[in-house]
Amino acid sequence: MAEAAESESPGRRRPRGAVRAGLIAAGLELARAGGPDAVVLREATRLVGVVPNAAYRHFADRDELLAAVCTASMAELGDRMAAAVAQVPGDRVDPEAAFTRLGAIGTTYLRFAREEPGWFATAYAVPQQHAYITPTEAGPDAEEDRGPLGQLRMALDNLVEAGVLSAETRPGVEFPIWSGVHGLAVLTGQGPLRDVGDEERARLEELLLLFIAKGLG
Amino acid sequence: MAEAAESESPGRRRPRGAVRAGLIAAGLELARAGGPDAVVLREATRLVGVVPNAAYRHFADRDELLAAVCTASMAELGDRMAAAVAQVPGDRVDPEAAFTRLGAIGTTYLRFAREEPGWFATAYAVPQQHAYITPTEAGPDAEEDRGPLGQLRMALDNLVEAGVLSAETRPGVEFPIWSGVHGLAVLTGQGPLRDVGDEERARLEELLLLFIAKGLG
DNA sequence: AGGCGTTTGTGGACGCTGTCCACTCTAGCC
DNA sequence: GGCTAGAGTGGACAGCGTCCACAAACGCCT
Numbered sequence: 001m002a003e004a005a006e007s008e009s010p011g012r013r014r015p016r017g018a019v020r021a022g023l024i025a026a027g028l029e030l031a032r033a034g035g036p037d038a039v040v041l042r043e044a045t046r047l048v049g050v051v052p053n054a055a056y057r058h059f060a061d062r063d064e065l066l067a068a069v070c071t072a073s074m075a076e077l078g079d080r081m082a083a084a085v086a087q088v089p090g091d092r093v094d095p096e097a098a099f100t101r102l103g104a105i106g107t108t109y110l111r112f113a114r115e116e117p118g119w120f121a122t123a124y125a126v127p128q129q130h131a132y133i134t135p136t137e138a139g140p141d142a143e144e145d146r147g148p149l150g151q152l153r154m155a156l157d158n159l160v161e162a163g164v165l166s167a168e169t170r171p172g173v174e175f176p177i178w179s180g181v182h183g184l185a186v187l188t189g190q191g192p193l194r195d196v197g198d199e200e201r202a203r204l205e206e207l208l209l210l211f212i213a214k215g216l217g
Numbered sequence: 218m219a220e221a222a223e224s225e226s227p228g229r230r231r232p233r234g235a236v237r238a239g240l241i242a243a244g245l246e247l248a249r250a251g252g253p254d255a256v257v258l259r260e261a262t263r264l265v266g267v268v269p270n271a272a273y274r275h276f277a278d279r280d281e282l283l284a285a286v287c288t289a290s291m292a293e294l295g296d297r298m299a300a301a302v303a304q305v306p307g308d309r310v311d312p313e314a315a316f317t318r319l320g321a322i323g324t325t326y327l328r329f330a331r332e333e334p335g336w337f338a339t340a341y342a343v344p345q346q347h348a349y350i351t352p353t354e355a356g357p358d359a360e361e362d363r364g365p366l367g368q369l370r371m372a373l374d375n376l377v378e379a380g381v382l383s384a385e386t387r388p389g390v391e392f393p394i395w396s397g398v399h400g401l402a403v404l405t406g407q408g409p410l411r412d413v414g415d416e417e418r419a420r421l422e423e424l425l426l427l428f429i430a431k432g433l434g
Numbered sequence: 435a436g437g438c439g440t441t442t443g444t445g446g447a448c449g450c451t452g453t454c455c456a457c458t459c460t461a462g463c464c
Numbered sequence: 465g466g467c468t469a470g471a472g473t474g475g476a477c478a479g480c481g482t483c484c485a486c487a488a489a490c491g492c493c494t
Binding site: 014054 | 441442443444445
């Protein structure tokens with residue numbers, strides 16, 4: 001990432017979008033290690049090997065850079081969730097597979113928060129409004145939403161299709177479930193439960209998923 | 218709060234712990250308006266009417282001041298929850314009252330997050346470890362714990378006493394419940410659900426409490 | 435080919451922050 | 465009634481985000 005001192009004459013020497021992309025990559029690196037507060041503009045430019053003000057050619061201010069890093073962090077979470085879901089064998093109407101997919105979603109979410117706390121915190125630390133989320137009910141064509149909520153919705157819809165989840169329980173359940181998983185991630189991540197041991201943490205996660213399953217049944 | 222320019226000779230003119238208490242009060246004011254990041258040491262000293270370095274006679278650094286403000290924010294949340302619980306009529310073994318108390322706890326928590334977002338964020342933004350929480354199982358003598366988790370535990374224990382909640386469901390349920398409530402508070406507070414409308418938000422809260430009730434039943 | 439405007443990066447500066455050091459004055463103890 | 469510890473002051477430093485004026489490279493147009 002860091003390629004300082006190219007020792008060329010000033011002016012533009014890099015390919016067209018390189019500085020912008022580099023700043024985001026550097027920001028991602030910083031965020032990974034220290035969360036959103038660690039995304040400091042000057043340090044990012046330093047990693048890219050450019051003077052601080054160069055960043056202002058690509059971002060209005062630090063918040064805009066941070067927003068880009070947040071979006072990238074969220075995308076990373078979404079990608080990992082999608083990968084985990086895709087890895088579950090069985091088709092849409094297979095009841096067992098549908099349930100396993102839901103579990104994979106929750107587990108991956110919690111694992112991401114545990115293994116990449118900086119990115120997780122960053123993904124949800126949007127400086128301004130950002131509109132990750134379809135306001136409350138997506139249009140009926142809930143195409144491909146790779147965000148956590150979108151993927152959770154798809155998994156729940158599959159559960160209904162597969163006959164595991166009753167149709168009248170379905171509407172809106174994504175929010176209690178998301179809240180539960182997110183809350184545990186936050187409490188055990190940066191919150192007061194942050195220094196419970198590993199196996200204790202695993203027990204809490206299991207407890208939560210069981211509780212959710214009970215609420216669905 | 219702000220009493221600048223007392224225009225006395227320098228040296229100590231205030232009662233003994235006044236500056237320290239004033240700094241915490243000023244920090245609380247700042248946190249209320251802007252969350253933990255708004256607790257800036259120099260601004261707090263300015264509000265108290267003292268030079269920035271004076272703060273270092275009472276706190277090792279900014280993080281220690283912030284920690285004190287966090288503790289105070291958490292205490293405020295705890296007080297409001299306790300007040301709401303105390304206001305519910307009926308004794309410990311009254312089933313209906315016990316259930317109402319649990320609802321009051323959740324509702325107050327969510328309301329606090331909604332009406333005092335700065336304090337709420339601050340309460341959970343501890344810079345270092347802080348040990349609000351009894352690691353996982355309190356000693357059998359779970360005396361008076363005014364923290365959110367402690368009060369939630371008491372309410373759940375009451376629910377068992379009153380015969381509403383089965384004894385084998387009880388162990389550990391506080392964590393899924395806390396997670397759910399906290400998660401919704403965070404998601405609708407600073408998270409991606411932050412700009413849903415008021416009635417939408419109310420619906421989400423209701424949905425969550427229903428889900429929790431279902432998980433308990 | 436050559437000129438020119440737009441883009442992109444530079445250099446220097448400002449105000450703000452947290453923090454350190456040396457100093458002073460006050461209050462309370464012997 | 466002096467002395468010592470505590471509490472507040474003043475000045476300074478580095479690091480941060482941000483603004484301004486300037487210079488160089490690109491690429492388009494004639």
